[in-house]
Amino acid sequence: MPLTPPSNLSGFAAAWSIVFVWSFWLIVSRIAQDSGLTIYDLAAFRYGLAALVAVPLCLYYKPWRGLRLFQIAVISFILGPVYILTVFSGFVYAPAAHGGIFMNGLLPLISIIFGVFLMRTLPSSRQMVGAALVLFSAVVLAYDASVTSAEGAWIGDIFFTIGALFFSSYVILSERWQLGAMQIIFCGTVVNAVLYLPIWALWLPSGIADAPTGALMLQMIYQGFVPNLIGLLFIAHASRTIGNGNTSFILAAVPGGGAILGALLLGESLSILSISALVLLTIGLMISVRRRKILTA
Incomplete structure (x- = not known):
């Protein structure tokens, strides 16, 4: 039985990371x-x-040279404060598990819809089956959340769905425009930092002064560096070594991972109906996988 090459092992490790x-x-x-x-x-x-x-990275690589002003404006807006504040608002109302379910879980379905109406790209029969399972699972989960979750959880689910719309738009445009990692970092991070930070410092409410040191450091490190920078490097390595299809297949575990961690760390519970729908959702995501460029969240 042939052994898995070391590069493939590192790719699988990156994907699961x-x-x-x-x-x-x-x-x-x-x-x-x-x-x-x-x-x-x-x-x-x-x-x-x-x-x-x-x-410093952008000053060295100068990623704006390959971008039109229109592209910079569109990608910066899609990955900008409207998107991320919508997502963070979802966590105010809904459990953590719902974030993975409605943001990551709905991405294939939304991408298929956008592809049909915006780019006239018809999905394969495999994608249609996967999308149907995803849609059915989402409906069941939304219904169960309205019955068993805390009051107002459905509001958070709407916010998460809007976030999925933003992120799907970003994935489609990034693939269509063939954007590189540094171009995405420039638009999604640098441009938005220049635009958002002065507004936040001057006019928006802040709780930094009263936040406990441990909680403050956790949020600063994780929100500031992990998803945007470390996640991007892991995705790039995984896609390069084991392929986009395998990477996408593994990323289908995110909704389930969020639900498991929510139960273990936060004491969030899912009903039998929600657990069944979550399993079906994961299957639908795996069926929907197609070989394409995978980008960071």
């Missing part, structure tokens, strides 16, 4: 609501701290 990174990000974002920090603080960490690393 992304699952943990994104799943744990759901938990970190959820517990931020108990730290005294505002959603505006979390957005400031995401753009401002990441920019400390991104600015």
Whole structure:
């Protein structure tokens, strides 16, 4: 029996690390609501701290040279404060598990819809089956959340769905425009840091002064560096070594990972109906996988 090459092993390790990174990000974002920090603080960490690393890299590589002003404006808006504040607002109302279910889980379905209406790209029969399972699972999960979850959880689910719309748009445009990692970092981090940080510092409410030191450091490190920078490197390595299809297949575990961590770390519970729908959702995601460029969240 042939052994897996070391490069493939590192690729699989990177892909599964992304699952943990994104799943744990759901938990970190959820517990931020108990730290005294505002959603505006979390957005400031995401753009401002990441920019400390991104600015020197962008000055060296000059990624704006290959971009039109229109492309910079569109990608920066899609990955900007409207998107991330919408997502963080979802955690105010809904459990962490719902973030993975409605953001990551709905991505294939939304991407298929966008592809049909915007680019006239018809999905394969395999994608249609996967999308149907995803849609059915989402409907069941939304219904069960309205019955068993805390009051107002459905509001968070709507916010997460809007976030999925933003992220799907980003994935489609990034693939269509063949954007590189540094171009994405420039638009998503540097441009938004320049635009958002002055507004946050001057006018938006902040809880940094009253937040406990441990909670503050966790949010600063994780929101500022892990998903944007480390996650991007892991995805790039995984896609290069084991292929986009295998990477996508493994990333289908994010909703389940978020649900498991939510139960273990936050005491969040899912009903039998939700667990069954989550399993079906994961199967639908795996069926929907197609070989394409995978980008960071």
